[in-house]
Amino acid sequence: MAKQSWLTIDGVVLLDKPVGLSSNTALQKVRRAYRAAKGGHTGTLDPLASGLLPLCLGEATKFSQMLLDADKAYVAHVRLGETTTTGDAEGEILVRSELRPTEANIDAVLPRFLGEIEQIPPMYSALKRDGKPLYEYARAGVELVRAPRQVRILSLVRGALDGQEFDLAVACSKGTYIRTLAEDIGAALGCGAHITALRRTRIGPFLIEGAVGLEALESDSALREAALKPVDLLAGHLPVVELDEDQCRRFAHGQSVTLPAFEPGEARIYRRERFLGLGRCEANGTLVPVRLVAERASSAQMLDVQENSPL
Structure with missing residues (x-):
């Protein structure tokens, strides 16, 4: 069986995921484009949705969890007068209504959904019950009782109403289901x-304007190189601690080091601009290693793996 050489590529790619791909499929396509031996994503984006999907390669996968708690922003295209089995255009229509709300009607109900609200997770979701995602139960015709969850809606901005449809820009906390939000707004009306469409435009500090499309990434080597961001990109919100040579050696071996007083909490650790990983500054001046970055002999090492490696 033929072998394929893969590279130990380290970095973050801000992908503009197209509609129709799962997050995992998008990840595997990006891995193939870079021939990267290892990769992971920072949280899923539904196949129906397009937009910002940060992907981590190599050592950056150690920091992929850092965006899970970040606030997010979306633009949803909402169609009034129809409810579906899935809350989106992929489902079957359950009920049609002849009621036609005006822009004033919509503006009157939107403030009800700002701030801390409760949502009941949809059956067509990846949440698991007894080891199975809810959508598997839904496809089998089984409806399960779901406990409401508290989420936070930071802002809602309505676009112009065109017949039964309008765009809704949503800024929200993690765990918010935009399909459920649209359904609840429709119920209130x-x-x-x-x-009918959903696009993610922001995760934490990262904006869709900084993302690259999949086709361009696959076809343009210069763009591909430029799109690979440093391993420490996702930790950019943390304070920086610079170590001397002896401290660097101890820290890189997983040993605590003593520092001048720093604010307690996590920090990015460097030695002469080389990112070493994350550490936790204790109140007593001790820096404890939390997550270390492996030092590469070179920026890209070759690995031989089977051509049918699970990419």
Whole structure:
């Protein structure tokens, strides 16, 4: 069986995921584009949705969890007057309504959904019950009781109403289901609603304007090189601690070091601009290693793996 050489590539790619791909499929395509031996994503984005999907390669996968708690922003295209089985255009229409809300009607109900609200997770979601995602139960025709969850809606901005449809820009906390939000708004208007398109435009400090499309990434080597961001990109919100040579050696071997007084909490650790990983500064002046970055002999090492490696 033929072998394929893969590279130990380290870095972060801000991908503009196209509609129709799962997050994992998008990740594997990016891995193939870079011939990267290892990769992971920072949280899923539904196949129906497009937009910002940060992907981690190599050592950056150690920091992929850092965006899970970040606030996010989306633009949803909402269709009024129809509810579907899935809350989006992929589902079957359950109910149609002849009621036609005006922009004033919509503006009157939107403030109800700002701030801390409760949502019941949809059956068509990846949440698990007894080891199975809810969507598997839903596809089998089984409806399970789901406990409401508290989420936070930071802002809602309505676009112009065109017949039964309008765009809704949403800034929200992690765990918010935009499909459920649209359904609940439709219920408050008395006509029902679902989303026909969804685009993620922001995760934490990262904006869609800084993302690269999949086709361009696959076809343009210069763009591919430029799109690979440093391993420490996702930790950019943390304070920086610079170590001397002896401290660096101890820290890189997983040993605590003593520092002048720093604010307690996590920090990015460097030695002459080389990112060493994350550490936790204790109140007593001790820096404890939390997550270390492996030092590469070179920026890209070759690995031989089977051509049918699970990419």
